[in-house]
Amino acid sequence: MNLILLGPPGAGKGTQAKFLVDKYKIPQISTGDILRHAVKERSELGLRAQAFMDAGALVPDDLVVSIIRDRLTWPDASAGFILDGFPRTVAQADALAVMLTASGKDIDHVLSIVVAEDELVERVVGRLTCKGCGRGYHRKFDPPKNDAVCDACSAELYQREDDREETMRSRLQAYAAQTAPLVEYYAAKGLLRTVNGIGSIQNIQASIVSVLEG
Numbered sequence: 388m389n390l391i392l393l394g395p396p397g398a399g400k401g402t403q404a405k406f407l408v409d410k411y412k413i414p415q416i417s418t419g420d421i422l423r424h425a426v427k428e429r430s431e432l433g434l435r436a437q438a439f440m441d442a443g444a445l446v447p448d449d450l451v452v453s454i455i456r457d458r459l460t461w462p463d464a465s466a467g468f469i470l471d472g473f474p475r476t477v478a479q480a481d482a483l484a485v486m487l488t489a490s491g492k493d494i495d496h497v498l499s500i501v502v503a504e505d506e507l508v509e510r511v512v513g514r515l516t517c518k519g520c521g522r523g524y525h526r527k528f529d530p531p532k533n534d535a536v537c538d539a540c541s542a543e544l545y546q547r548e549d550d551r552e553e554t555m556r557s558r559l560q561a562y563a564a565q566t567a568p569l570v571e572y573y574a575a576k577g578l579l580r581t582v583n584g585i586g587s588i589q590n591i592q593a594s595i596v597s598v599l600e601g
């Protein structure tokens with residue numbers, strides 16, 4: 388099963404992706420996680436991406452498209468994948484379509500997770516992220532079992548540099564201007580499945596499963 392998770396920052400893409408990885412045994416491919424790793428390693432990719440990320444702007448298409456082009460060739464992606472945070476522009480979506488056609492693959496579903504803006508801000512400013520596995524928590528809505536370490540891998544949790552209210556405003560603007568057009572784009576291809584992203588994490592998991600298996 389080849390999936391795309393579409394939604395604004397804070398919609399719950401990463402949270403639901405972790406659930407889908409366990410349930411369907413297919414990898415989560417998060418361009419955000421790959422870019423944050425590159426920034427930490429100070430690789431050439433990281434050095435080129437960092438200023439855009441810190442400003443809450445999108446990283447140029449050619450950089451993220453080449454990340455995905457490489458990642459989709461890994462053996463673990465042959466039985467399916469969950470794209471989390473990619474594509475984010477029409478140009479990225481077009482590039483993805485060309486890549487998939489060339490390798491005889493298709494997207495099965497685009498899950499569009501819908502959450503109102505006030506709630507998105509509250510979620511993102513309270514988010515804690517694992518330094519090891521990238522899993523997200525929330526200080527109030529989804530706290531870790533033990534203060535400040537990840538339930539899954541025991542690595543330290545931190546607050547992302549861009550998870551501040553001011554930067555979040557820029558990210559929401561980037562979403563509205565550059566990513567929201569993908570809703571229509573995938574609806575026109577008959578791939579869009581809209582999911583209400585408000586409610587408990589478990590209820591949203593259940594509605595995703597019913598969309599995928601219904």
Ligand code: ADP
Pocket residue numbers: 395396397400401418419420422439440441443444445446447448451471472473474475479549558
């Ligand atoms: P969130 O999960 O909150 O939506 P991400 O971790 O997906 O955030 O992305 C963090 C940042 O990484 C984005 O604000 C952007 O700068 C960069 N980024 C991630 N994916 C992409 C992409 N597909 N295209 C351009 N920039 C991206």
Ligand code: ADP
Pocket residue numbers: 394395396397398399400401402403510511513514515523524525526528529584585586587588591
């Ligand atoms: P995204 O990857 O779309 O940016 P995340 O999955 O990281 O979003 O979720 C953003 C924040 O909201 C995290 O702190 C997460 O713990 C929290 N969160 C996720 N789903 C829900 C939910 N259904 N209700 C409340 N908080 C949630």
Ligand code: ZN
Pocket residue numbers: 517518519520521522537538539540541542
């Ligand atoms: Zn972890």
